[in-house]
Amino acid sequence: xxxxxxxxxxxxxxxxxxxxxxxxxxxxxxxxxxxxxxxxxxxxxxxxxxxxxxxxxxxxxxxxxxxxxxxxxxxxxxxxxxxxxxxxxxxxxxxxxxxxxxxxx
Amino acid sequence: xxxxxxxxxxxxxxxxxxxxxxxxxxxxxxxxxxxxxxxxxxxxxxxxxxxxxxxxxxxxxxxxxxxxxxxxxxxxxxxxxxxxxxxxxxxxxxxxxxxxxxxxxxxxxxxxxxxxxxxxxxxxxxxxxxxxxxxxxxxxxxxxxxxxxxxxxxxxxxxxxxxxxxxxxxxxxxxxxxxxxxxxxxxxxxxxxxxxxxxxxxxxxxxxxxxxxxxxxxxxxxxxxxxxxxxxxxxxxxxxxxxxxxxxxxxxxxxxxxxxxxxxxxxxxxxxxxxxxxxxxxxxxxxxxxxxxxxxxxxxxxxxxxxxxxxxxxxxxxxxxxxxxxxxxxxxxxxxxxxxxxxxxxxxxxxxxxxxxxxxxxxxxxxxxxxxxxxxxxxxxxxxxxxxxxxxxxxxxxxxxxxxxxxxxxxxxxxxxxxxxxxxxxxxxxxxxxxxxxxxxx
Numbered sequence: 001x002x003x004x005x006x007x008x009x010x011x012x013x014x015x016x017x018x019x020x021x022x023x024x025x026x027x028x029x030x031x032x033x034x035x036x037x038x039x040x041x042x043x044x045x046x047x048x049x050x051x052x053x054x055x056x057x058x059x060x061x062x063x064x065x066x067x068x069x070x071x072x073x074x075x076x077x078x079x080x081x082x083x084x085x086x087x088x089x090x091x092x093x094x095x096x097x098x099x100x101x102x103x104x105x
Numbered sequence: 106x107x108x109x110x111x112x113x114x115x116x117x118x119x120x121x122x123x124x125x126x127x128x129x130x131x132x133x134x135x136x137x138x139x140x141x142x143x144x145x146x147x148x149x150x151x152x153x154x155x156x157x158x159x160x161x162x163x164x165x166x167x168x169x170x171x172x173x174x175x176x177x178x179x180x181x182x183x184x185x186x187x188x189x190x191x192x193x194x195x196x197x198x199x200x201x202x203x204x205x206x207x208x209x210x211x212x213x214x215x216x217x218x219x220x221x222x223x224x225x226x227x228x229x230x231x232x233x234x235x236x237x238x239x240x241x242x243x244x245x246x247x248x249x250x251x252x253x254x255x256x257x258x259x260x261x262x263x264x265x266x267x268x269x270x271x272x273x274x275x276x277x278x279x280x281x282x283x284x285x286x287x288x289x290x291x292x293x294x295x296x297x298x299x300x301x302x303x304x305x306x307x308x309x310x311x312x313x314x315x316x317x318x319x320x321x322x323x324x325x326x327x328x329x330x331x332x333x334x335x336x337x338x339x340x341x342x343x344x345x346x347x348x349x350x351x352x353x354x355x356x357x358x359x360x361x362x363x364x365x366x367x368x369x370x371x372x373x374x375x376x377x378x379x380x381x382x383x384x385x386x387x388x389x390x391x392x393x394x395x396x397x398x399x400x401x402x403x404x405x406x407x408x409x410x411x412x413x414x415x416x417x418x419x420x421x422x423x424x425x426x427x428x429x430x431x432x433x434x435x436x437x438x439x440x441x442x443x444x445x446x447x448x449x450x451x452x453x454x455x456x457x458x459x460x461x462x463x464x465x466x467x468x469x470x471x472x473x474x475x476x477x478x479x480x481x482x483x484x485x486x487x488x489x490x491x492x493x494x495x496x497x498x499x500x501x502x503x504x505x506x507x508x509x510x511x512x513x514x515x516x517x518x519x520x521x522x523x524x525x526x527x528x529x530x531x532x533x534x535x536x537x538x539x540x541x542x543x544x545x546x547x
Contacts, residue, residue: 039251039499043208045239045492046246048253070236074243074366 002095006051009035009103018090024099025049025085035103042086047071049085050078054098061088061097077102113352113362119262119297121307122269129310130293137314138287139539140392140532145325146183151531154433155474158182158198158462167199168448168456185457185534186436187221187324193454200466200486202446203458206437207490210234213437213456215493220436220455225323225330229381231493238492244365245496249302249356255499258302263503266297271511278545283522286398286541287391294504295391302386302500303379304344304355317384324534337380345375356382390501392431392537397505399530399538400425400476401512402521407478411509412517418510421478422502427485428476433461433536435489460486461536518546 005015018027028036037048044067053061068087072078143151165178171194197203206213214234230241270290277284316333323330352358360375401408411417439454464485465473488495522544530538
């Protein structure tokens with residue numbers, strides 16, 4: 001089971017074990033990570049699970065898809081490390097990943 | 106973003122929790138209760154669509170095309186959305202099929218999918234695709250229906266309202282009076298929440314629920330639906346002008362003041378959305394709360410389990426949503442040729458995803474027809490999936506969870522006042538019991 005570290009908007013670090021195959025967003029919601037609202041439930045249609053991926057993990061996570069990029073345009077604080085957590089599927093290759101939650105604007 | 110010159114008061118605590126609400130509840134007309142399409146369905150099918158549709162799935166597959174005889178491999182299924190049946194028409198009955206169609210926004214679209222409803226009601230957030238949909242959905246989620254926005258509404262509205270209604274129910278039951286979870290809890294919870302959000306006064310409770318139900322009846326009576334739509338439009342147009350003089354924290358003011366990116370909703374669209382979300386928000390939400398009452402009261406051992414361990418509330422609610430969803434059928438239109446579960450669906454076809462039946466797909470749930478709050482959880486399809494995932498899910502969950510939490514806390518001895526086998530849910534488009542009579546156990 002991959003281990004994930006979320007850095008919440010208040011700076012708190014929350015580390016959880018997540019079931020493989022689930023999304024990073026689902027792991028965050030299950031751990032009640034602040035700032036991951038996931039209004040749309042993982043349908044890539046709300047941008048309320050915006051995270052910045054730790055630079056060391058960027059290559060393994062890969063870039064956002066076309067729809068995801070469109071949705072990110074709706075959110076503030078977009079950088080080259082921006083992803084929507086609902087679009088990242090957790091696999092063993094992502095064991096140890098760290099992301100920073102962007103949170104509500 | 107709120108415009109600089111806009112003034113909107115914060116969310117106010119819900120008003121009218123007193124004898125005036127009690128009188129309105131007592132005088133709600135009987136015709137408001139029950140499933141709206143029950144009178145046009147074959148009675149046996151209305152009572153139990155699960156058995157014939159599971160049998161249809163077992164013999165004909167997860168996706169079934171309407172034949173030239175008007176039947177789906179011999180099974181009659183009412184045209185819930187009033188689709189043009191000169192076009193190919195399909196029903197999706199399996200979990201993977203419903204999930205696949207719902208999440209495939211490139212091939213299955215909402216544009217034109219709502220059939221007679223679209224004709225009577227015009228385009229609302231449900232009927233847009235792509236960025237047109239995203240703009241509207243973001244506006245609603247950010248200001249009202251998203252999780253963060255809804256927390257504020259729930260603190261001021263859902264919780265005080267549920268506490269009032271459950272307190273009232275407790276008093277009645279302790280005095281030995283009969284009560285009904287549909288009349289005394291479910292419908293007032295949904296109406297008060299939705300009407301507070303939209304900005305409609307309490308005293309017209311029965312009038313607006315009636316008008317809303319008629320506005321939603323287009324597949325069965327287009328003329329009546331169009332008349333109701335006209336009346337509601339006139340009402341909301343007048344209310345919108347009043348809000349411009351005196352803003353309130355409600356949907357009328359919010360939609361009139363807010364922008365999403367540089368886009369702002371036009372006046373006629375504000376009116377259309379208020380008129381659509383009035384019945385759209387009430388009809389499935391009150392019936393889902395009624396289904397909660399039905400499920401818990403017809404399974405007293407499981408109600409007792411939640412009384413004994415209230416940490417079971419959330420999983421009990423998810424099992425109610427799976428086992429007896431009020432919103433039963435969701436439409437889509439095929440934009441291009443597609444294949445789902447091995448079935449060819451030509452471009453232009455209509456598809457009805459029957460999520461109420463897909464929620465009992467034996468591929469994902471053992472003994473799927475059993476109501477079991479302790480079963481292993483698997484995501485159900487009740488709020489549907491994909492980009493058009495139910496906008497009101499956070500409000501609906503808040504209402505249902507709060508209701509159950511307060512029932513087990515304050516009414517641990519609540520029981521059905523009639524034999525369990527005399528009570529049924531009915532309907533296809535939306536499904537519920539007409540009444541759930543309750544009393545306190547001796």
